[in-house]
Amino acid sequence: MSLSKQHELHKRRQGRNTGVGLVLAAFVVIILGLTYVKITQGGLQMQPERGVSDGG
Amino acid sequence: MSDASLHSDAYENEAQFGDYFALLKPRVMTLVVFTAFVGLLAAPVAVHPFVGFCAVLFIAVGGGASGALNMWYDSDIDAVMKRTARRPIPAGKVTRDEALAIGLTLSTFAVVFLGLATNWVAAGLLAFTIFFYVVIYTMWLKRLTPQNIVIGGAAGAFPPMIGWAAATGDISTASVLMFCLTFLWTPPHFWALALFVRMDYDNATVPMLTVTHGRRATRRHILVYTVLLAAFAIGLAFTQVGGPIYLVTALVLNALFLKGAVQIARRDEDTAEADSYKAERSFFKLSLLYLFAHFGAILVDAGLDRAGVWG
Incomplete structure (x- = not known):
């Protein structure tokens, strides 16, 4: 038995909520994919570590 | 009516x-x-497939967002026209405020993420496209001038240019001519439809060329735009994106399109009504094939070029 009673509103808005959930999941996948591609393709330029000769 | 039925x-x-x-x-x-996909693939710079997918997705989301903003602003005229009366706002499903919020949020999202995924030239072009469609076309000129179709067509013509910019980071002759292809195609395509479909833009007080200048003038306008279109479409064959397949496609389809436009310009309303607008209907059908075949041919030539078929 569930702890809280399912409200009628939840049932009515299930389709809408599922849609929003899928869009958000797709957004996460896209950010993850873009980050991976940018890093592996060398698209992101990291600051070079400052060496001893730089006085750092 | 009871409370329950109201709810x-x-x-x-x-x-x-x-x-x-x-x-x-x-x-x-x-x-x-x-068209954005074709612009992206026809560009001489290779893009990682996932970045390319995201670029096209963000361009589509930006285009969709401008559609939502258009529905927000035009909800009054959408409600009085049969073709648009079932759209979400006039149908009472979505409120104007919701459409505005969705439009603004998705516009910002699409522009920022296109910039981060590709470059800021492409993002700037996408931002300009949204501004042009929503402010210049929808808010300002749509209800003011019968040339509204020409202006609206410009907004729809930017995607191949944005796709190209996403790959190369610049604007070139080829990408401008791809823009011109859709831009000059829209007026003859839409006006041919307006000749044989009675539209209720009058009820919405949107000036349409067929009403403000008459059907005779509309026929002449179709011919003028078709001649201009043919020049630009064939010119595109001699740029970076042109190839043998595109050249043959452009020559054949522009000859057919010009023939159809001349036929339409020579006809009067009595002749057109007598055969149920046969020439206008076939010109409209050809216009659908025209745009698809031109961009399809660019895609095929780009594919063959990458495969090294032309040496």
Whole structure:
């Protein structure tokens, strides 16, 4: 038995909520994919570590 | 009416996910996706497939967002026209404020993420496209001039240019000519439809060329734009994106399109009514094939070029 009673509103808005959930999941996948591609393709330029000769 | 029935009516009209999606004008989005994809692949710079996919997705989302903003602003005229009366706002499914919020949020999202995924030239072009469609076309000129179709066509013509910029980071002769292809194609395509389909733009007080200048002038306008279109379409064959397949496609289709436009210009209303607008209908059908075949040919030539077929 569930702890809280399912409200009628939840049932009515299930389709809408599922849609929003899928869009958000797709957004996460896209950010993850873009980050991976940018890093592996060398698209992101990291600051070079400052060496001893730089006085750092 | 009881409270219960009042509530059940309200629930029945409650927006579903599909209603919010309909705000993005999915049909228009298919043309945006296709032409942006061609612009991206025809560019001489290779893009990682996932970045390319994201670029086309963000361009489509930006196009969809401008559709939502158009529905927000035009909800008054959408409600009085039969073709648009079932859109989410006039149908009472989505409120104007919701459409505005979705339009602004998705516009910002699409521009920022296109910039981060590709470059800021492409993002700037996408931002300009949204501004042009929403402010210049929808808010300012649509209800003011019968040349509204020409201006609206310009907004729909940017995607291949944005796709190209996403790959190269610049604007070139080839990408400008791809823009011109859709830009000059839209007026003859739409005016041919306006000749044989009675539209209720009058009720919405939107000036249409067929009404403000008459059907005779519309026929002449179709011919003028078709001649201009042919020059630009064939010119595109001699740029970076042109190839043998595109040249043959452009020569054949522009000859047929010009023939159709001359036929339309020579006809009067009595002749057209006598054969149920046969020439106008076949010109409209040809216009659908025309745009698809031109961009398709660019895609084929780009594929053959990458495969090294032309040496």
